[in-house]
Structure formats: C-alpha cells, structure tokens
Amino acid sequence: MVLFLLSLNIEVNSSSTESLHLPSIIADHMILQQQTNVAIWGWDKPGNTVTVQFRDHEVKTTVEVDGKWQVKIPSGKAGGPFNLTIQGSQLITLKDVLVGEVWVAGGQSNMWWFVSRSDNSQQEISQANFPHIRVWDANTSPQENGWPANTPQKTIPAKWELTTPKTVKNFPATAYFFAKELHQKLNVPIGIVHLAVPNREIETFLSQPLLAANFPETLAFWRLQKDSKTRPAQLFNGMVYPAIPYTPRGFIWWQGESNAKEAMQYRTLFPSLIQEWRSLWGNDNAPFLFVELANFLEKQTYPSEDDPWPRLRSAQKEALKLPNTAMISTIDILDENNNFNNIHPPNKQLAGKRLFLAAMATVYGQKDLVWSGPVYQSVEFKENQAIVTFDSAGKGLKIKGDQLKGFAVAGSNHRFFWADGKIEGNRVILTSEAVKQPVAVRYGWANNPIGNLYNSAELPAFPFRTDNWLLNLDESRFEAMSLVELAAYIQTNILPIQPEIKSVWDEVYQAIKTDNKPLANQRLKTLINQPLEDEKLAIALEIISEKLRL
DSSP states (O other): OOOOOOOOOOOOBOOOOSSOBOOTTSSTTOEEETTSEEEEEEEOSTTOEEEEEETTEEEEEEOOTTSEEEEEEEOOSSEEEEEEEEESSSEEEEEEEEEEEEEEEEESHHHHOBGGGSTTHHHHHHTOOEEEEEEEESOOSGGGOOOOOSSOBSOOSOOEEEEOTTTGGGSBHHHHHHHHHHHHHHOSOEEEEEEEOTTOOGGGGSOHHHHHHHOHHHHHHHHTOOSOSSOTTHHIIIIIGGGTTOOOSEEEEEOOGGGTTOHHHHHHHHHHHHHHHHHHTTOTTOOEEEEOOOOOSSOOOSSSOOOHHHHHHHHHGGGGGSTTEEEEOOTTSSOTTSOTTOSSOSOHHHHHHHHHHHHHHHTSOOTTOOOSOOEEEEEEEETTEEEEEEEOOTTOEEESSSSOOSEEEEOTTOOEEEOEEEEETTEEEEEBTTBSSOOEEEESOSSSOOOOEEETTSOBOOOEESOOOOOOOOHHHHHHSOHHHHHHHHHHHSOOOSHHHHHHHHHHHHHHHTTOHHHHHHHHHHHHTSOOSOHHHHHHHHHHHHHHHO
C-alpha cells in the first residue's frame, strides 16, 4: 500500500487572538507523558515571546503570524503534583499536573461504553478512588455524538477528570479498566485521552487531506450517502485535531463494527489511520494496540459462515504488518449468560485486561508474559489430515469443554465441513469424513463462532482461514436462476454429502424435474429441517423453497 501522509496545512477554524489562551487539553490536572519532551501549545498575539516553565526546565518561543505557538519541554520522571507556568501576554499557572503514562483511546461505541453500563458496575464505581488516573474526554456533547465539524477546531469543551466514585461512572470503560491495570502494576499516574464516538465509521476519524489524496473513491461514495450522521473527517476535525499533538505513550483502539460491510476498504483504511495518527502525534513508531471484533449475533451453525464480521476481523489483521502493533481477542467476551444480539458486551474488564497484557509485553518490557491467544502460523496437508501449527501457545494448547470445536476443512471444491481435531503440543491435527483430501482450514469463521481452543494462559485462539478464496456469497445469483436451473446447480455443484440428506434431496430433485411441485415442497420441508453443514447449500434450499411457493 502506498500512503501519502500529508502535513496538515489546514486553515483552522479560529479567530485571531490578542491574549494568551490554551486548548482545553492543556489544563489543570493534566497528566504528561514521562521521560520525554512533551508538546505544550496555545495562542497569543503574533510576535510575542512565550515562556514555558516546568520542573527545572524553561523553554521560550515566538508566536507565529497565525497566533499559534508550540514548545517541547522535558517532562522528567513520573511524579507530581507540579505546577506548569506559561508567560505570554499574561501569566497562566496550571496546577496539579502529574507525570506518568498517557494513552489515546479511540474508536466507536465499545471504546466509548460507560463504566456504569459494564459488568459489576456498582462495585467498580464504589471502589474507584484513583486520583492519579485521569481522563480527558472529548465526547462530552449531548446525544453521544461527539463534536463533528467541517473544519479543524482549535479546542473542544472538555476537561481533565480525576477518578472518583462520582466521576468514574461516565468514564469510557475499556480505557478505564486498561488504565486501572496499568496504574496498579506500574505505580505511576495514568492519563487517558478519549476520542471515541458510537456508531461511526473509520473514515470520520481520518483527515480530509489524507482521504482526498489516498481514497478519492471513498469520498465519492460518501457524497451519495444522504442519511449519515457524520461525514468523513468530521470527527477528526472536531475531536481528534484538538488533541494533537498532546504527547502520548501510545494508542488503544476498538472500532470496525460500522465498517463490517466494507472489509476490503478497511484493509487499507485502518493502517492509514494508524500511520496518520502516529505521524500527527509526532511518533511514527508509537505503540498501537487494538481489539479484534467481538462475538456477535446467533451462535455459529455452519462450518464456515460467509458473514461480515469474520471478513472484518480478517481485514483488521492487515494492520499487524505495521511495526509496534498488537491485536487482542474478545471473541469469547459474550458467553451463554449474555444476549448475543448485544453489540456492546458488558464485560469491558476483559477487554481492558487483555489490552493491559499486550501493553505490558510489547511496550513495558515484560517479554515472558503470555499476552496473546493462539495465532495461526502454518498448515501442512498430509493425505487426509490438516496439521495446523500455532504461535503464542504458552505452555501448550488446551480445549475448553469436552471436545474441540470450531474447525472446518475443505477440499478443492471449496466446500467446508466440520473437522475432528486433537491437540499435540502447539499443533492441532484435523480430519473429516466428508473431506478426504483437505486443502484449506478455517477456524471461528462466523459472526459468533463456537471455537473453544485456548492456550495455557486462558486466552482464546484468533479466528483464521488458510485459503485466499473469494468471499462474499452472492445470493442474488441463486435468486436470478429459474427453479430448474437452481436445482440443477445444486445437483452439480453443492450436492449434500450426508447420505440421509442426499436421499431426501434426490426426491426433491426428481419432483422438480417432473414438475411435481407439491411433492417437491413437501420433501423440501423435511430436508430444510435437517442439520445441514454447508451454508451455501442451506441458502440455495431456502431460495428453492421460495420459488416453489410462487
């Protein structure tokens, strides 16, 4: 992918200034990233000298012709509270400034979701006495819509909040639980810069110059959408830009649900966001940790289900080709006690904990920590077996339950069937009576997969596929066929494998050929009630049923 990262020579929506003032993120109670030169900026009369003092350091600069000034000043070791003074047209003293670890938390509703709506919320709220965990929340507007804008904004109505039982209930839960784990482990202040808005596509968090240079077809598509709440770049303008270039350690991200039907575009949009955010925040190698889409909707029925969410999960993995990225799984965050139609799993503690584990291992040097679930490494096909090898197995792979579930294999006809499996160390050996010579393996390929493979650290295996076959089952092809044409297609290409089901299909097929629709419809009802393994066949049979009723 060739990506043009543009310097943002953007006309910021602001009026000229004659007095010293600051963005809301540079304020009392803020937390600065430790052991680095942190960005401090604001506006004053052009040509004025601005002096910033913090701890034992002093930095001076001259205000530019557009009224903006910016300096970088050493933050020093974690600690505080300190005062930070800024002398320009007037003197501003910022109080109760801490130094610690700062993370930017972005995405859509699952990163925005409140602590008060999470599991065990009453207990979490009552115990939330952590004055050294602080949140600057850019999503403070009514109706949860953030602050979309058509041009980049100087600042936003937000403030740094300390964690107390009174404030924490409205904190972003995943980011808070991540920060809580870090704070208790590292024993330093933790700051969260929160930039998440529910139900928003990734395009809204990217800048207009980047989109125009790299994704003109995406902008053209959006111009045709008249019912969108937010347009491309509007959340970037209204919420992201006002937080740039506040110096963070890294980023955490949970988003993709609103892009699930555009997996192909997401394969480039998501890496582009990572590169742009890193560049604009001034660290091209900043850690970027993100959450794979959780399990959602009805439990998996077929060995491979050609649905939007597994495709989007696969697209998310493209970002792992960038350095200093890590993905955590929430594929098991909804269990049997939850409503699987809930797109907002309440167990945000699990997501925060796994992001924390990823940070400790990949950012804070705990190299021996098992932080990832099993990751597909390779597959070997030997006669009737598929032998899958995994990374991140810890002390070994394990099954949750009585028998291994969630694996499917296919032969050269591209039809997937359930596979039996056994574990040998960090390998899974798969076979299927329906596939004599497997050439492809899929695991957890569904919106809400039934897979139960874990590692010794109780972390779930990531869904994967070994093939690169074309996705997107086109139901319209079946609907366009006549009844006889579709029946012939089934007979030739996706004939049922199980003998008892094939015998019923043979009756249906013969009845259709002889134009005996009542008999075909009667036997088809029996067939549809059978447990089918092939999703494509099941869809074709449903369309056959519709055509018989016409």
